[in-house]
Amino acid sequence: MSARDVIHNLRELAARTSNAGGAQRVAWGPVWREARAWLDGTVGELGLGAAADAAGNRWITLPGDSPRTVVIGGHLDSVPNGGWLDGPLGVLTGLEALRRYRDKPRPVTLAVADFADEEGARFSRSLLGSSGASGSLIPDTARHLVDRDGVRLVDALAENGIDLERMPEAREALLARDPRAYLELHIEQGPVLESMDKPAGVVIGAYGVERHVLRFTGQAAHSGSTPIAMRRDAFLAAAEAALAFREIARRHSTPEVGMVCTVGQVAVEPGIVTAVPGVCEISLDQRAIAPDILARALADAREAANRAARNNGVSVEWRHVWRIEPSRFDPRLVELCAEAAREVTGHAPRLPSGPLHDAVEMNRLMPAVMMFASSSRGLSHCREEDTPEPQLEQAIEAFLRLVDRTVALVAAE
Ligand SMILES: [Zn+2]
Secondary structure, eight states, X not given: OOHHHHHHHHHHHHHHHEETTEEOOOTTSHHHXXXXXXXXXXXXXXXXXXXXXXXXXXEEEEOOSEEEEEEEEEOOOOOTTBOSSTTHHHHHHHHHHHHHHHTSOOSEEEEEEEOSOSSOTTTSOTTXXXXXXXXXXXXXXXXXXXXXXXXXXHHHHHHTTOOGGGGGGHHHHHHTTOEEEEEEEEEOOSSHHHHHTOSEEEEEEEOXXXXXXXXXXXXXXXXXXXXXXXXXXXXXXXXXXXXXXXXXXXXXXXXXXXXXXXOOOEEEESOOTTEEOSEEEEEXXXXXXXXXXXXXXXXXXHHHHHHHHHHTTOEXXXXXXXXXXXXXXXXXXXXXXXXXXHHHHSOOOEEEESSOOHHHXXXXXXXXXXXXXOOGGGOOSSTTOOOOHHHHHHHHHHHHHHHHHHHHHHHTO
């Protein structure tokens, strides 16, 4: 088995769990269960077995001389009409690591985790399984969730033998494993590595997120009878603010430390062609890897929104939606990851992750790092998601070197 075999397995899983629209391994559903059953078969061929934890994650363990454990993670679940690499790349490369260590001396234990419901595609709660395992999941915040068809999360979980209330118990079970390092290979899902013509990158951490809804309130009025100077146009205030947010992101971005601001939603009232908008609501999603930059960018955005409101004679109210702290991966593991990437590909570009990953949850419990494989055209969460095979092979090989280096590091602890 080699990187090529990992790719072969990825293609086989995709063939079994995709249709013309793409991958359909949505967590807690029948296709996802089929994917896991296929994984069980593959694990069985290695002479190993998979066991579930209280949060619905599956663990494949290869015991070593010491119980100290290097954990390798990923997720088999996908979004509807998803791609073939987002998630399974981590799990199946982890399995290849186990195969390589199966027949040789192992100073430490290795474990592969297939985290449940990383995507949150059905119930809008990402990182569900890994947050159960890290202990950050608060059942109260998920108990009310329903999918588009009105099915409750708790019932979908029960169908899979999982009790939401008991999911956080997975933390104790994980800590009992004596976990010392967490490694994850994932596709970048963005265009940065491809634009640099690099097959693999070292992930230094994940962006924190500040998410708000801003409601601008002016006065609806007739579009023909109201002179421009006498309008209180809520949309124009929102538009002025949105342009200012772009400048804020530019101002706080450096080549090493990116920062992004996105206005992804806009709704105007009354929303007819003959009326000046009296109300305009926009979303603001701000992301940065440095906590101080995220905080400054938020303060700047408040100031800019107030200015835009004043300029247009309207008022603005902020509603907080969601936030998560930026996370920084372990400096020692980041170095090992860079060494491994450089050894195989000749380069070790460092970049933050814009999307969240299970590694962010695991980073709460143990030193963690991720490696990214480049994404063709930066596309993901769609059937076009791809990485050219030569680049994918290099990334897999580089990651397996990272596993070797981490095993040596943990053995020496
Ligand atoms: Zn993923």
